[in-house]
Amino acid sequence: MKISGIKYRSSDSSEFDSIRELIREKSVESINFDFQGYEHQYWVSNDREKSINQRVQKSIPILGHEESLQNIFRICCGLSNEQIGTKKGFKSFESAIISGKQKDRVGPLFSRLYTDIEAVLRNIYSSTTLRTGVIERFSAAAELSVKIFGDLNDKSALVIGESSFFKEVKAALKERDIGFVESLRNNKIRDEELSAYDILVVKEETTDKINQIYELVPKMTRSNESSFLILDFGSAANSLHELGNIYNVFYTHASSLDSVISRNLKLRSDAIPEAEKIIERRVKEFLKWSESDKWDVSKSIIARSHQMQKVFELIYKVAPSNAIVIISGETGTGKELVAKAIHKSGQRGDKPFIAVNCGAIPENLLESTLFGYVKGAFTGAHEDKKGIFQAADGGVLFLDEIAELPMMLQVKLLRALQDNEITPVGGNRSNKVNVRILAATNKNLMKEVMEGRFREDLFYRLNVVEIVVPPLRERVDDILALANHFLLEHSNRTQKDKFRLSDSAAELLTQYQWPGNVRELQNVIERAAVLSDSSTILPSDLPEGVLENRDRSISVVSEKDMSLEEIEEEHIRLMLRKNRYNYNSVAETLGIGRTTLWRKMKKYGIASVDE
Amino acid sequence: MDTLLILRITVPLLYAVTLYIYTLEFRGILKERSVKPTIALMISVAIHLVFWVVLYSSSGKYPIGSLFGTLTTFVLLLSIIYMLIEYGMNDRSFGIFVLSLVLLLQVVASIFINPEGISSPLLEEVIFEIHVISLIISYSAFALGAIAAVMHLLLSKKIKHQELDIVYHKLPTLQFLRQVGIFSVYFGFVFLTAGIALGFFNASQVPEAGISLSDPKIVSAIITWLIYGIFVLIHMLKKLTAKSAINLSLIGFITILFTFFVVNTLMETFHLFQ
Numbered sequence: 001m002k003i004s005g006i007k008y009r010s011s012d013s014s015e016f017d018s019i020r021e022l023i024r025e026k027s028v029e030s031i032n033f034d035f036q037g038y039e040h041q042y043w044v045s046n047d048r049e050k051s052i053n054q055r056v057q058k059s060i061p062i063l064g065h066e067e068s069l070q071n072i073f074r075i076c077c078g079l080s081n082e083q084i085g086t087k088k089g090f091k092s093f094e095s096a097i098i099s100g101k102q103k104d105r106v107g108p109l110f111s112r113l114y115t116d117i118e119a120v121l122r123n124i125y126s127s128t129t130l131r132t133g134v135i136e137r138f139s140a141a142a143e144l145s146v147k148i149f150g151d152l153n154d155k156s157a158l159v160i161g162e163s164s165f166f167k168e169v170k171a172a173l174k175e176r177d178i179g180f181v182e183s184l185r186n187n188k189i190r191d192e193e194l195s196a197y198d199i200l201v202v203k204e205e206t207t208d209k210i211n212q213i214y215e216l217v218p219k220m221t222r223s224n225e226s227s228f229l230i231l232d233f234g235s236a237a238n239s240l241h242e243l244g245n246i247y248n249v250f251y252t253h254a255s256s257l258d259s260v261i262s263r264n265l266k267l268r269s270d271a272i273p274e275a276e277k278i279i280e281r282r283v284k285e286f287l288k289w290s291e292s293d294k295w296d297v298s299k300s301i302i303a304r305s306h307q308m309q310k311v312f313e314l315i316y317k318v319a320p321s322n323a324i325v326i327i328s329g330e331t332g333t334g335k336e337l338v339a340k341a342i343h344k345s346g347q348r349g350d351k352p353f354i355a356v357n358c359g360a361i362p363e364n365l366l367e368s369t370l371f372g373y374v375k376g377a378f379t380g381a382h383e384d385k386k387g388i389f390q391a392a393d394g395g396v397l398f399l400d401e402i403a404e405l406p407m408m409l410q411v412k413l414l415r416a417l418q419d420n421e422i423t424p425v426g427g428n429r430s431n432k433v434n435v436r437i438l439a440a441t442n443k444n445l446m447k448e449v450m451e452g453r454f455r456e457d458l459f460y461r462l463n464v465v466e467i468v469v470p471p472l473r474e475r476v477d478d479i480l481a482l483a484n485h486f487l488l489e490h491s492n493r494t495q496k497d498k499f500r501l502s503d504s505a506a507e508l509l510t511q512y513q514w515p516g517n518v519r520e521l522q523n524v525i526e527r528a529a530v531l532s533d534s535s536t537i538l539p540s541d542l543p544e545g546v547l548e549n550r551d552r553s554i555s556v557v558s559e560k561d562m563s564l565e566e567i568e569e570e571h572i573r574l575m576l577r578k579n580r581y582n583y584n585s586v587a588e589t590l591g592i593g594r595t596t597l598w599r600k601m602k603k604y605g606i607a608s609v610d611e
Numbered sequence: 612m613d614t615l616l617i618l619r620i621t622v623p624l625l626y627a628v629t630l631y632i633y634t635l636e637f638r639g640i641l642k643e644r645s646v647k648p649t650i651a652l653m654i655s656v657a658i659h660l661v662f663w664v665v666l667y668s669s670s671g672k673y674p675i676g677s678l679f680g681t682l683t684t685f686v687l688l689l690s691i692i693y694m695l696i697e698y699g700m701n702d703r704s705f706g707i708f709v710l711s712l713v714l715l716l717q718v719v720a721s722i723f724i725n726p727e728g729i730s731s732p733l734l735e736e737v738i739f740e741i742h743v744i745s746l747i748i749s750y751s752a753f754a755l756g757a758i759a760a761v762m763h764l765l766l767s768k769k770i771k772h773q774e775l776d777i778v779y780h781k782l783p784t785l786q787f788l789r790q791v792g793i794f795s796v797y798f799g800f801v802f803l804t805a806g807i808a809l810g811f812f813n814a815s816q817v818p819e820a821g822i823s824l825s826d827p828k829i830v831s832a833i834i835t836w837l838i839y840g841i842f843v844l845i846h847m848l849k850k851l852t853a854k855s856a857i858n859l860s861l862i863g864f865i866t867i868l869f870t871f872f873v874v875n876t877l878m879e880t881f882h883l884f885q
Contacts, residue, residue: 144770144775146784147766147784147785148770148784148785148786149784149785149786150784150785150786151786227853244771247852247853247854248853248854250767250770250771251771251773252770253773256773256774256775257775259774259775259776260775260779260780263780
């Protein structure tokens with residue numbers, strides 16, 4: 001899958017309504033943002049859906065995968081406009097990504113692209129002169145103030161000029177942490193208060209006003225000890241430059257700041273070749289990654305929910321590194337799939353992935369299984385045998401149920417992690433190994449540490465990055481996607497007709513709490529497919545536990561003694577599940593506003609899917 | 612050629628190269644692959660230190676008894692103090708100013724003054740060594756204060772004339788330069804006071820040396836002490852303006868240079884130990 005893009009004037013936006021609608025409907029991922037008067041739209045289309053691009057192409061030229069990437073990178077890094085180095089482009093792109101995530105329009109490609117752009121920006125701002133930022137007149141004036149006064153924290157400025165001018169001056173000075181900025185226009189300031197100011201910023205044209213300022217300045221420069229700065233943004237002809245003859249008074253006309261601005265522009269322009277090189281390298285890496293199948297975690301993990309998209313983002317971030325990752329989550333949530341996805345997306349993708357369940361191997365065998373043994377180490381050890389640490393050399397070792405690892409082996413594992421060395425059972429020589437460790441647990445490891453069942457040092461060594469896989473009941477959007485996937489798998493395996501879920505069965509599945517998570521769902525679907533008399537799964541094909549949820553909201557009211565608040569909470573939870581956390585739909589169904597819904601969710605401790 | 616002569620030529624040459632590299636960096640035209648200014652300075656200081664040790668080992672005495680020895684020790688100390696400031700502030704903007712003075716003084720020391728110096732038994736007393744070292748430390752601090760004053764003067768003139776060029780961009784803030792200047796003067800004043808007091812004490816121990824208050828070097832040192840004393844006093848009374856701080860700092864340092872060169876070379880003073 002590849003990224004395509006179009007760009008048109010924002011003023012012509014209405015002409016492209018149908019195109020936008022087509023892209024939104026047919027693409028896998030899509031984002032759009034407005035930047036410098038142009039609407040930019042980028043989407044990821046499935047190869048099989050080439051028809052989208054063909055149809056769009058009829059109305060407007062399309063940018064290809066590489067061109068789209070280069071465009072997005074250049075916009076975000078501030079290389080595609082007059083204001084070189086501005087972050088405005090990145091902010092527009094970032095807003096598009098956030099909004100796309102909320103609308104479920106951002107998947108693995110745009111998520112990875114966002115991560116890559118953040119990394120490129122960090123690189124560019126640390127290694128090129130773009131770090132100086134964009135300096136315009138007001139920020140140059142603020143820089144001049146810093147040059148004279150140093151820390152502006154205890155300094156104050158008086159601004160004479162219209163309110164928009166005051167706002168711009170204030171923003172620039174606040175950026176440099178000035179203590180206080182006041183507008184003379186809004187407030188009457190007494191003569192004795194005038195001496196409290198250190199900076200006077202003026203933008204007035206009339207002679208009367210200029211005369212007034214001439215009177216003001218001597219009152220403001222109250223002592224010879226401290227400096228005073230006059231920044232004149234008025235007409236140069238009426239300038240106040242004579243005031244600069246007073247020894248400790250610095251007068252600067254805004255026109256002289258132009259040299260600062262042009263120097264800044266030159267510095268930023270000088271950074272372009274280096275920034276281009278950084279971008280080019282990253283684009284090449286992205287192209288290589290996107291054209292391989294490594295990126296598509298969604299091929300191995302079926303998930304549409306926001307919560308799982310966040311997990312995917314983490315996978316993309318940690319995969320290229322060698323960092324140890326702890327994957328936590330309830331039983332059956334798919335922790336091993338996450339580990340496999342990290343392995344596949346990372347640099348060790350073509351090296352071995354070996355999984356060990358620390359809880360499933362007897363304690364006395366675990367050590368020799370992990371670290372191997374030498375001939376004669378124990379009865380039956382007739383020859384040297386490599387452990388799985390060595391078998392996974394160069395690749396990834398996945399330690400499932402790490403909390404079950406015996407204390408004695410925790411010490412040995414810690415040493416292996418710290419020194420990248422293992423000693424086989426009965427051996428007296430260490431062997432170097434190069435293994436990336438991924439571990440998983442369904443327990444709270446911190447709690448295990450506090451209760452003395454897990455070594456604290458090992459915990460901190462393992463806890464480099466944690467990925468929490470949410471339980472299925474918290475990601476309602478995934479339930480039907482997974483159910484349909486399992487039905488399709490069953491049909492393919494048994495070569496039967498394609499199964500489909502009836503609406504009522506689907507509703508029951510989304511209402512059920514799934515304590516056994518994805519594994520339980522898989523079993524329920526398998527059972528339903530086997531027992532079903534037709535190609536449609538009906539509620540009667542589902543097990544008793546799932547059926548108990550039928551009309552639960554009504555039954556709970558009738559069967560239990562509940563307060564109104566409890567009923568309200570229960571009903572809100574039900575509606576959220578039913579509407580797949582679409583807050584607008586839930587609020588509309590309940591007949592309350594979005595804010596009221598949010599307040600009630602907060603009151604009952606119902607987690608928002610965006611949190 | 613003997614080692615002393617080689618080092619006598621090499622040290623100012625190295626400082627010249629270092630100043631050149633600092634100037635290139637100040638102007639923003641130093642090539643990425645060229646020697647880093649700090650490395651060049653470290654090499655210069657290291658060779659200068661070797662020179663100082665060779666001077667010491669060749670005579671068996673600290674090289675502070677002669678004008679040449681005192682001057683090169685002063686230069687070495689100034690370079691080391693600057694290096695520490697550069698390391699602490701992570702800012703090389705003082706570099707070309709300090710190194711210009713360093714180069715000038717080292718060239719004078721290397722070319723014009725007899726490295727053999729004078730050897731008087733008076734100079735072998737520990738108290739004398741502390742007296743000289745205190746004065747050298749104070750002069751180094753005053754030198755730094757004077758450099759900060761020159762930079763302040765330069766930057767404020769640039770801002771006054773609205774010439775916001777490379778000097779404006781490269782120099783630190785006026786406030787910072789003011790603080791460095793004041794701190795240097797306070798620091799130097801403490802050592803100058805101690806140095807002069809030890810000098811009087813030392814003189815009182817050897818009446819046969821014929822020390823007189825009218826000795827040009829003593830007069831010059833007392834004038835220097837008075838100038839910096841006025842600086843400290845006005846500052847403590849919170850009456851010190853930027854203008855008077857710069858003026859006093861520069862006048863004080865000119866007096867020091869006068870003491871070093873004019874008094875020591877042209878006037879009759881017992882401090883020549885002849």
